[in-house]
Amino acid sequence: MATSVEEISANRQFDGFNRRYKHRSSVLGCDMTFTVYFPPAAEKGKVPVLYYLSGLTCTDENFIQKSGAQRMAAARGVALVAPDTSPRGLGVEGEAESWDFGVGAGFYVNATQEKWRAWRMYDYVVEELPALLRAASPFASTLDVDLASIFGHSMGGHGALVVGLKNAQAYRSISAFAPICNPMNAPWGVKAFTGYLGADKEAWKQYDACELVRGFAGETKPPILVDTGSADKFLEVQLQPQALEGAIKDSGYSPATLRMQEGYDHSYFFISTFIDDHVNFHADALLGHKA
Numbered sequence: 001m002a003t004s005v006e007e008i009s010a011n012r013q014f015d016g017f018n019r020r021y022k023h024r025s026s027v028l029g030c031d032m033t034f035t036v037y038f039p040p041a042a043e044k045g046k047v048p049v050l051y052y053l054s055g056l057t058c059t060d061e062n063f064i065q066k067s068g069a070q071r072m073a074a075a076r077g078v079a080l081v082a083p084d085t086s087p088r089g090l091g092v093e094g095e096a097e098s099w100d101f102g103v104g105a106g107f108y109v110n111a112t113q114e115k116w117r118a119w120r121m122y123d124y125v126v127e128e129l130p131a132l133l134r135a136a137s138p139f140a141s142t143l144d145v146d147l148a149s150i151f152g153h154s155m156g157g158h159g160a161l162v163v164g165l166k167n168a169q170a171y172r173s174i175s176a177f178a179p180i181c182n183p184m185n186a187p188w189g190v191k192a193f194t195g196y197l198g199a200d201k202e203a204w205k206q207y208d209a210c211e212l213v214r215g216f217a218g219e220t221k222p223p224i225l226v227d228t229g230s231a232d233k234f235l236e237v238q239l240q241p242q243a244l245e246g247a248i249k250d251s252g253y254s255p256a257t258l259r260m261q262e263g264y265d266h267s268y269f270f271i272s273t274f275i276d277d278h279v280n281f282h283a284d285a286l287l288g289h290k291a
Contacts, residue, residue, distance in 0.1 A: 005136050008033070014074035015040040018064055021138070027128045028087040029118050034129065035060045037070050038142060041077035048147040048172075048286040049133070050279070052082045053125065053163075055154030056188070057104045060084045063153070066268040072276045076283035079143055083129055085156070087118045100188055101195055107183075108159030109207045111196035119196055122207075125163055126170075149222075149282040151175040153271060154234075157226070158183055161209035161244075168218040173285035175225040175278045177271050178232055181244035184208045188238050210247040224248075224256040225281050227274050229264030 009020040016039045025032045041047050050073070052063050060082045063069070073080050086106035092115065095102035106121035130148070133139040149172045152160035157179025164174030183189020184204050193204045205211040228241045235241070241258060248256045264270040 005132065005138060007138070013037070013070045016042065016070065016074050018070070019138070020060070020064075023132060023136075025087075025124060025128060027120050027124045030087045030089050032084055032087070032124070033060050034081065034083040035064045036082075036139070036143075037064065037073055037080040039070075039074045039077050039079060042079060042142040046142060046144040047077050047079050048144050048149070048283075050078050050080055050282050050286070051125070051129075051148065051150045051160075052080060053108060053150070053152030053156030053159040054082065054085050055152070055156045056085075057099050058085050058156075059104070062268070063271075066272065067275050068272045069275045069279055072279040072283075076279060076287070078279065078283050078286060081129070081133070081143075083125060086121060090118055092116070092118070101191055105155065105192065107155055107189075107192040107196065107207070108162060109192070109196050112203065113196060113198055116196050121159070122163070125159070126167060147172070147286055149173040149175075149286055151177075151278055151282065152179070153177040154239075154266065155180060155188070158189070158207075158209065161224070161226075162207050162212060164222055164224075165209065165212040165216060166206070168216075168220050168222055171222050173225075173282050174222050175281055176227075177274070177278070178228050178234070178239055178266050179209070179226060179241075179244075180238055181226075182208060182210045182240045184211070185243070186238045186240060210243050213244065213247040213253050214251050216251060216253060221253060221255075223281075223285060224253070225278060226256075226258045227261055227270075227277070228259070229266065229270050230260050230262050231264060232266045232270075234266055 157176030
C-alpha cells in the first residue's frame with residue numbers, strides 16, 4: 001500500500017490544526033481526501049484517534065466546518081479523523097444520478113455487485129485509512145491509531161455502529177447522531193443494499209446494526225451512545241431508533257445509552273448542540289478517565 005499523502009490545506013483552530021490531505025486509495029481505485037484535526041497535545045506526543053463518518057451527500061469537510069467538535073477535542077487531547085463518504089471521479093454510469101446512492105453515498109459497505117465494485121468504504125475505513133495513518137510520516141509520530149473510537153451521523157451513524165460492532169476489539173467506544181438504525185427495513189438502506197450487495201437479504205445482515213447487536217458474540221462490548229432528535233423528519237421511516245432500542249433490549253447489550261432529544265432535527269445545528277457530550281464520551285473511553 002502506498003503511504004504518500006499530500007497536504008492540501010491547513011487551518012489553525014483552538015491551538016491545534018485542521019489539516020486536509022489527498023492520497024491515492026488502492027482499495028477504492030481513486031484519489032481520496034480526508035481531514036485530521038490535530039489537538040495541541042499532538043505537538044508533544046501521540047494522541048488517540050476519534051473517527052467521524054459523515055452522512056449522505058457529505059464530504060470530509062462538513063463535520064470539520066460545521067460541528068464545532070474541535071473545541072472539546074483540543075481540551076481533551078483527542079485527534080479527529082474525517083474521511084470522505086464514497087469513491088469519486090471513477091465515471092461509473094449512474095454514479096451521480098441520485099443523492100442517496102453512488103457518489104457521496106457509500107454506506108460504508110463493501111459492494112459485491114460488479115458495477116459498483118469500487119464502492120468498498122468498509123475496507124477503506126477499517127483497513128486502508130488506519131494503515132495509512134500508522135505508516136505515513138505526517139501521522140506516525142502524532143496519532144496513536146491503536147487507541148481509537150468511532151462515531152458518525154445518519155448514514156455515517158449507521159457506518160459507525162456497523163464498523164464498531166464488527167470490530168469491537170479495535171474501537172474503545174461507538175456513538176451516533178441520528179443513525180439509520182435498521183437499514184434492511186428503511187428505504188435508504190434497501191436502495192443502497194440492493195444496489196451494492198444484490199437481492200440476497202442474508203448478505204445485508206452484516207451491515208445492519210440491529211442484526212449485529214442481536215448476534216453480538218464478542219467478549220469486549222464497546223459502550224454505545226446514540227442521540228436522535230424528536231423533530232427529525234426522517235425519524236420514523238429512515239432512522240427507526242426504536243428498532244435499535246429493541247435489539248439492545250433483546251440482546252442485553254450493555255452499556256448502551258439511546259437518547260431522544262426533544263425538538264431537534266437532522267441538521268448540524270443538532271449535532272453541534274450535543275457534540276461535546278459525544279467527544280467527552282469517547283475521550284473518557286480512550287483516556288481511561290473523565291474530564
